[in-house]
Structures are given as C-alpha cells and as structure tokens.
Amino acid sequence: MKAYFKPFLAIFLILLADQVLKFWIKLNMSLGQEFHILGDWFIIHFTENNGMAFGMEFGGETGKLALTLFRIVAVSAIGYGVVHLVKHKYHRGLILNVALIFAGAMGNIIDSTFYGMIFSESTYFQPARLFPVEGGYSSLFHGKVVDMFYFPIIDGTIPQWSPIWSGENFVFFRPVFNIADAAISIGVIAILIFQKAYFKEEKQENIYPHNEIIEE
Template identity: 25%
Template sequence: MRYYILALIVIIFDQATKWMIVYSMDLHDQIELIPGFLFFTSHRNSGAAWGILEGQMWLFYIVTVIVIAGIVYYMNQMKDESPFLLMGFGLVLGGAIGNFIDRIFLQEVIDFIDVIIFGYDFPIFNIADAALSVGVVLLIIMILIDEWNNKGVNSDE
C-alpha cells in the first residue's frame, strides 16, 4: 500500500508544480535558479522524450494504460519483494499517471525543469519524468542484482 502512496505523492507533487508553472509563467518564460545550470522554463511537449512521436496522443494513451495495468499487476504480485523494487514500481506508476493526466486534459505535457550539463542543454522535463527515470533506474538495478544473485546460486550447483 505504501508504494501506491508514493505514486500518489509523485502525482500530487507533479501536478502542483505544473499548475504553478502554468499560472505563474507565460509559455517559454525562463527563470534562472542556479546560474548557467538550472532554470525553470515554461515548455509544452505533445510528444515523448525529446519530442519523439509528437502529436501521437492515441499511441501514448494506449501505451500508458498498458504500462499502468502492468505495474499495478506486478506491484500486487510482488508485494513481498524488495522495497527498492516496489519503490521503483511506485515511482514509475506515479510518473506515468502524472504525464497521462496532462495528455488527457491538455493533449500535451507541461515541462519546466531545464538543466544545462557541461554546455549541453538537456531536454526540458518535469517531476513525472524525473520519477519515471529514477524508478526505471531502480528497477534495472534490482533486476541486475537479482540476476547476479541467481547466477551465484546456480553456479554453485
């Protein structure tokens, strides 16, 4: 249950920050938070990361519903597994739903976190995107650890 609460916290934080951006900044306005590194930039995206598949909302609807259903299924099946695995699922679930809300009601996603890393202007993202990314990294790490542990067990035979 606590990992569904984590997902809910991500959704609330994501939607609240997007609401603050929409109501306090005009589209393309920018606020510098850390000089030369971190900005809030009001941006909209009708595609996926880096604008991939722009305008293909029907595809995002289908994929998101499948992802959400799969995550809920696995969270219920693996409720006694590692807390890090379930935390990864909770973060991915919250991020997926956060961006899904935008796509349903706005037909685009509100992005605003703008980072420049070593001169590279990273694509603008939001809290849902960050939760998705961290959640996927956690899931990958936990899968790799599980594989490593299973190979260690199987190699002793």
C-alpha cells in the same frame, strides 16, 4: 495492508508534487518563460510537448492519441505489477522503484488525457486559464505534457577536429523534463543497477522451494 502503505504513499506524493507544480507553471508562466535557480545550470523553463518523455515528439494528432492510449494500457499493467510484487513479498527496493515508474507514467497520462479540456492554450504572451468559458485548447486524450526542469550544465561548441558535428553548439543536459519523467528515469535506472540484489531472493526460492526436502 501495511505492505502497501509505503509504495502507495510514494505514488501519491510524486503525483501530488508533479501536478501541483504543473498547475502552477500553467497558470503563472507563459511559454518559454524561465527562472534561473542556480545561475545558468538549473533553470525553470516552461515548455510543452505532444509526445514522449523529455520533449520527444511522436506522429502528430494520430500518434498523440495512440501514445496516450498506449500509456493508459501500460500504466494499468504497471499498477497491476506493483500490487503483484507487494502481494508476493518481492524486494522492497524493487517494489518502490516500480511504484516510481507507475507514478511517473500516471503523472504524464493526466496531462495528455485531461489538460486539453481544463486549460486554455498557453502562449508566449500569457499563461493559461483553468476551466475557460470557451472551453479547453483541445479534446480528451490530446493534451500536452508540461515540462519545466532544464539543466544546461555544459554549454559549448564541439571542436573543429571532431569527426562529427564539428563546430556545432553542444548542450548537456539539453532535454527539458518534469517530476514524472524524473521518477520514471530513477525507477528504471535503479532497477538496472540493483537488479542482482532485487532478484537474488526470488532465484534462491526457485532453486530451493520451502517445501522441498534436500537430500544429501
């Protein structure tokens, strides 16, 4: 059980931080409201999306339902993967990063599955209410994902000499995201960067099994 402690603790802390912040945003901020943390470079900007990570949309109500159900299946598979990796003693870094991906996926599933039932609609004039008497703003599996982190580090205009999008406004980083999105991104990027180290031991075991006698 000791091997499960760190990845499960990471999952718990990420989910806790993600949901506490989302609840605070929903109950205290109206849509579009923002707070500047570091000038114009780091902004808490409340927005919601019906689709995927970083505010991307996906196919209306039917697409929303399909995406939520797909997320549930995917996160179940990822959760099984975490247990499998721990059980078979894979690299600790790989286990931790898969745990980050699991926690991030679970965080957004909570929004899209339950938020429509427990919150009133967030508007541009007032925050939402928790467990409103008249019921939530939507049904099971049709909630909106809460996003708030906005980093418009570079805000300018694309030069006129550019062969594409010349003269158009350019913002980096434009997408608004949440803790769950960040956890997924960190986990995926870390696995891609350190994959050789993560899978080196496994490859070595496949080449030279412990019970195999190597003859010269």
